[in-house]
Amino acid sequence: MIQKLLSTTAFRLSLIYALLFSLIAAIALGIAYWLAAQLIYQQIDERLQLETNVLLSQYYSGNFTDLSRMISHRNSKDVTQFFIYALINRQQHDFFSDLPTASESEQHPHQATFATLPLQMITHDLPVNKQTLDTRVLLTPLPAHYQLLVGTDMSEAEKLLEHIASILLIAVLIIMTAALLGGWLMGQSVLKRVDRIHRTAKEIIEGDLNQRMPLQAREDEFNRLAKVVNEMLARLQTVMMSMRDVTNNLAHDLRNPLNRLHHRLEALRYLPPNSDKQQQELDNAVNDVSSLIATFNAILNIAQIESSVQRDCWEDIDMTHMIHELGELYTLVAEEKKISFHVYSEKHLILHADRQLIAQTITNLLDNAVKYTPAGGKIRLEAYYQSTHPSAEVIINVCDSGIGIPEADYQRVFERFTRLDTVRNTAGNGLGLSLVKAVMDLHQAKISLSDNQPGLCVKLSFFPIEIKSLEKNK
Amino acid sequence: MHVLLVEDDHDTATFIRNGMSQSGHHVDLADNGKDGLHLAMTEDYDVLVIDRMLPERDGLSIVRTLRQLKITTPVLILSALGEVEHRVEGLQAGGDDYLVKPYAFTELLARLQALIRRNHPEQTQTILQVRDLKMDLVKHQVTRAGKVIELLPREFTLLEVLMRHAGEVVTRTMLLEKVWDYHFDPQTNIINVHISRLRSKVDKGFHISLLNTVRGAGYILHDPEAS
The missing domain is CATH 1.10.287 (Helix Hairpins)
Incomplete structure (x- = not known):
């Protein structure tokens, strides 16, 4: 089952899409994470600058001792627990030389500089577990070899960023799982339908030609x-x-x-x-x-x-000519039987069909008409265009005043070897109308029987032709 | 006439040979395509009857080869394949006529005679004559014993076909083909009625009837006293 599912196109496609989608989502969320981190670091730097400015203003307005006192005051207070303040003689420890971005300090050795340093570098008075933590510091050089260091613990910010990162990771995982699950379900439903078609096809192969592919309401x-x-x-x-x-x-x-x-x-x-x-x-x-x-x-x-499906030998038949020709062929037979025979055909009647088969069809119908119409009866052969705007269909009627066919037998007479009880004693093989039906089906034309009161009317209606093209012919 | 029959079914071939002999014709037999082609190329025949499906070499390829060699002996192709496209295929290969199995022997004989006649065309002929019945093809006029017979156009064509095949049996199917150009067997005897009408115009009032029905076969126009 899994094997089969894996090999379905739908599943493979959705797998590829799931991976692609997750990748794009991961990139997008990664960018979001990076922006968030940038923002947080920027805010930290701004805070450091602010704190430094406060201290410096104290220094410039007062004196060195005031500053020193203020720093120890601030360091002692718990309110500023995130901040570290120090005023250190550069001869004692020059932080500028510790800066990892040496180039920065070399170029501007007397300018205020931001840096990220390990906490242990600044103070040794820390629990061991905290010594590796990073600290963001702002170093400001002061006259007389002093330097002002304002630093802050970054662990809070890093914790926040870690939190964000894990949320984003979970989001990516959820997206990926959902996409994979969707693909699996899709593959599953496709597979189910393919399976049904497969089963039906198997049954057909086994000989049940009545089976049909299952259809659904959805197109x-x-x-x-x-x-x-x-x-x-x-x-x-x-x-x-x-x-x-x-x-x-x-x-x-x-x-x-x-x-x-x-x-x-x-x-x-x-x-x-x-x-x-x-x-x-x-x-x-x-x-x-x-x-x-x-x-x-x-x-x-x-x-x-x-x-047959071949239409190679189809041609444009001049039906007007054919109707008169066949009429002439049967006139003598009708005359001999004392049947009055009327032939009518509209002028310029063109039919695209197999000439031999159409002639044979009409001949079969006329054969029947002559055979089943008693002396003194009437036979009518007519052909014309019947307008079914915007097109017209070619109609051929063969009507007689003979014994007719009971309406209940209208379908049955087209079956092979059907001989109605009423005519069982006459000559014939019961194939005439079967041939007519076959020819009509081949030409996708309709055949309809009706009561001529008395007798039978056979109406052949051929596919519609556009009236425009008809007028062109004329 | 001298006929070559290439047919692999032995019984059928024997029947045809016997039938033809009784009508005074000589038949050579070949039961495979190779021998058939060899005989057709080396001997002189009036007409060839070639089955479509043969061992060694199929009928159509024999006909094609003969036509490429400019051997123009008329060929009648026998076939169990009756569809129109098969007929067209046979005629395109160079066959002169096409007969679908099963067929009646009389039909075969009549068609063979027609083929031989076609191969000796009397194109210069403008007057056809059987005893005292004359057809002037130029004036489009028919007379019997000097008396003009009025015929409808279709009756004229019908008589012309019969006169061109004078002395030979012409089947109903052949007439429907030649006069009306329809290639199928009519169910009722419509051709018979037309022949009767023609006969009443041609033979009525004369002692000797020239247009006769050959039972189970077709019609023949001939002078019964000539042979």
């Missing part, structure tokens, strides 16, 4: 990815189902005609050779095979159309 990257994968799965499933259907259909629906053929051929063995009867049975056998081949080809054709 984030994962959701978008899951949606695309789901679409892909749906498409795959359609293709798989189509393949499975083809296999099933071939197995089930070709068995009967094959069986019939088998019987016929067996019977042929026992017929007298070169007899009329034998000839007739042979013809029947050939016809059986022909219709088998036709069915076989039709199934393959539908399967190919269903799994």
Whole structure:
């Protein structure tokens, strides 16, 4: 689990960000600390200057003895416990020569100088634990080889700074922990979703194509990815189902005609050779095979159309021309059956599609119309633009006054080998409308059936085209 | 006619050979691509029938090689692959026609005859004639026994195709292809109705009918007394 978490991108990213963020925070707080220290030292120096000034004014207004008395008074009082005052003969101990910044004192040996010195250097009268403490002093040279030393204990200031430093360190630690924890939680939630997708994918691999990636209400990257994968799965499933259907259909629906053929051929063995009867049975056998081949080809054709995505052979079809051509092709059939046949097409009707498939679709619909419309009936083939502002769609209608299809069967007729009970005795393989549906799906077009009272109306509506581009065509 | 059949399925090849022999044609067989190509390059054939998927060498590469060698013998490609792009691929490789398995033997025979005819073009011909039926391609006029027959444009094209293939069986699928340029099998017998209409114009009132239906195969326009 930890291993997995460590290897997630989200966690690694948040780890890097946590470290970076902590570093920046540490730098910022370090600067704050430095500024605070500067301020504190500055204040100490100002206090020292102030104390020295007070003493010096006493010295200049009075005399050396007054100063000396005042220093011993101050040293004896507890009120100024942080301050150390001394008036020392330079011959006895020249503090100026002790200064660590030797250059400073050399350049200005007679000027007042700030310095930080160990406390033990100034006084030996101290408890051992305090002797190493630093003292901030202001040395002021006085005439007659005297020097005035005002110093203060820095331990309070240092304690304060230490306190500040530890607070800042804790702050940095808190920031870092929070960032790491956030990263961990983030990685965890990412991991959880990836795990769910992983599990679903595993189930799909094991054969359950009905599984879909889990979606969430939030529209984030994962959701978008899951949606695309789901679409892909749906498409795959359609293709798989189509393949499975083809296999099933071939197995089930070709068995009967094959069986019939088998019987016929067996019977042929026992017929007298070169007899009329034998000839007739042979013809029947050939016809059986022909219709088998036709069915076989039709199934393959539908399967190919269903799994096809290729649009290479799509072209701008002059539908006006095609409608009239197909109309002409069927006029004679209709005439022969004493059916009145009306063909209408709007002018300049252009459809971008596969010419052969569209023609086959319309042919199939006309085949059905002719087949199921009794003598004296009517068939109408029409094509036109239907405006759905700002675009227009190409509509093709094939309507007849035949036996029609009960509304309950509207969906079922598109399935393969569906033969409604009402037409079971007529010729046909039940694949015509399946092909129409497949072609419509390929073209992302809609097919709708309606009652023509009496008869059936099939309406094909193709994708909308912008009206502007239509007018350009005209 | 002299046909080379390159087909690896032995039974199919034998059936086709027997069928062709009965129609008076001679068929050489090759059961792999290498032998097929060798025969096609060395012998003189009227037409080649080449299966697409063959051992040793695939059908399309044979056709391409032949075309590169400027051997223009017409080729019919047999294939189990029926998609449009496969058909286009086959024709682009240099095939002259494309037939998808399974197919009927009559369809194959009719197409082969059409291919051979195409290879001996009668381009200079402006008048087609079968017995007393004459078609003047320049004047766009059809007469029988000197009497003008009025035909609609589509009927004229239909008759022209049949006359160009006079004496040969033309299948319904071929007619839909050649006259209407649609490459699929019509379900009901729409072509039949058009042929009947044409026949009523061409043969009605004459003793001898020239336009006949060949059961289970297609149609034939010929002079029944000539052969």
